[in-house]
Amino acid sequence: MNITLKDGTVKVYAEAKSIYDIALDISEGLARMACAGEVNGKVMDLRTVLETDCELNILTQKDADGIRTVRHTCSHVLAEAVKRVFPNAKLAIGPSIDEGFYYDFEADSFSREDLDQLEKEMKKIIKEGSRLEKYTLPRSEAIQFMKEKEEPYKVELIEDLPKEAEISFYKQGEGFTDLCAGPHLMNTKGIKAFKLISSSMAYWRGDSNKAQLQRIYGTAFATKDELNAYLEHLEDIKKRDHNKLGRDMKLFTTVDVIGQGLPLIMPKGVRIIQALQRWIEDLEDNEWGYIRTKTPLMAKSDLYKISGHWDHYKDGMFVLGEEEKEKEVFALRPMTCPFQYYVYKNEQHSYRELPLRYSETSTLFRNEDSGEMHGLTRVRQFTISEGHLVIRPDQVEEELTKCLELAVHCLTTLGLQDDVTYRLSKWDVNNKEKYLGDEAYWEKTQGKIREILVEKQVPFTEADGEAAFYGPKIDIQAKNVYGKEDTMITIQLDCAIAENFDMYYIDQNGDKIRPYIIHRTSLGCYERTLAWLIEKYAGKFPTWLCPEQVRVLPISDKYEAYAMEVEKTLKANGILSTVDVRSEKIGYKIRESRLDKVPYMLVVGQQEETDKSVSVRSRFAGDEGVKSIEEFINQICKEIRTKEIRKEEQQ
């Protein structure tokens, strides 16, 4: 057998030599780092690719697909350890994931002590150096095998595989065999550095009606150094976590008796949201042709019955009163659509008036399940830059494009443009009853959105079952520091609700025509955006967003009067400023200002008072030298006006 490696080396093996030995031979030169083979771009088990003559690229643990293989094998080692320590545990599934792996078991919940014990057992298994060997069984024998082993979840998995399939297994030493498609390492010794991270509950097959399993998360790396670096990284990102940092910086807080998902935005947080809101409202109204509405925060249930929310979304609404008891039942609004529709319906509209772009800084209420709330990113009351565009069918493309452009403009201004991904969120053809409208409607609207994304050359993914119940969406997704993804901005195309409200305009011929509606936001909801900004900038916001833009620091009490004078001038120019009048040393005041992440410190003493100047120290450049008050004000006002994002000083 001839194996050609990517570097051109040809290895010739006698037929008698086992696949396992060939693999070991090849990988020996790579310090036992080999974990999988890549043939024609396809990642395969080394043992599979070695069965024929081929040109082979050996993947090592330094390769993304290579380390995935290590993690996958590590999940099998975990499963073996669990079976050794807790023989009654039943195996479910154990794949590799982005930064590690998990394995689900039917078992009692695992404590940290259990995980530590399992880690020890895993180390033993790795040290034993079990070979992983692959073999296949016909379907019926595979089922029989797992029945004998009393692994009901495995039986179910096999039963769901195609009838004609050969079922592959990996045997790991003498004690453990698992249903698996691979690929895997040749030997457990290939695992050099791993760690069990946490455990939690997970539903079998992700279905909350099915059995509750215990999931163990872990990770593995090529070297101990890489693993330690990753674990340190996990500690580091906690420092950016908006839920921690935002509270520490007194941007928001929560109070037990007020309730879950109802954060209190503190004065400093309000300054940031206020800056965002003023910017967005002016931007939309003055530059993008929006008109502003202000509509009620609640309505009678009748409204939501027309919109379809009562049928499709009632569990998510805060309903005031019981239908059986009261004459009128109200509900807090979970969205603004129907309210703005009635603004439109207040008068008859000509085709010449469209598009009409309504926008509202809109507070919404959604009764999220108790386990869903998180910091500022998933709350029960939030405020969104929400808008609805009433447009003619021939305006769909242009207006959708503009909505997308506005969103990109907002993201770019905030410096978040490279931190988002775009998604075309479609309906789920297998769950049609969850949606309004028929297949033709969905195909048409989804197609229009796809065209625009392609036209604008925006890289995007498509996702089934992520649409709103009334129409498909462009969702602009962002990830938090832990990698969890949420929607930041959404642009939705709809005419299903418009139908329900009998929206129309009058065309050239005097006919009533159904308009399209675009539901959209320009920068999403303020709470969530604040959360992303906190994490993006680790609390060091661009100056225009800072709740405290300048802190004046007198060297001693003697210069307090001059410091107050400087502050007064700054405030007169609309700059958010304070004076630190405490009888502390200048070094101490500077340290505190830095910890509070104030962008500009103005140190004033004898010299500055004499020539009406300030000594500028910034977060961005350290000592910026002595400047006249006027010069500094010009500089910072320009920075605020242009919403400049200055590069932070390296520390």
Add this chain to the structure above:
RNA sequence: GCCAAAGUGGCGCAGUUGGUAGCGCGUCGCAUUCGUAAUGCGUAGGUCGAGGGUUCGAGUCCCUUCUUUGGCUCCA
């Protein structure tokens, strides 16, 4: 909603087998009047998330509940 873990002065933590709460930073006061990341000394501040129970006695044990965290499931 589900499975777990956690909750002690503003923040970070300690609190041994149940015996009546400590420490550091911060706050406040006094002294210091200082030139670019921490001046010194002193003071106050907690019914240990809430409610109930066991006990002579509960921060410690039990039950209920609220909130927070990590996941799962949801997410217009």
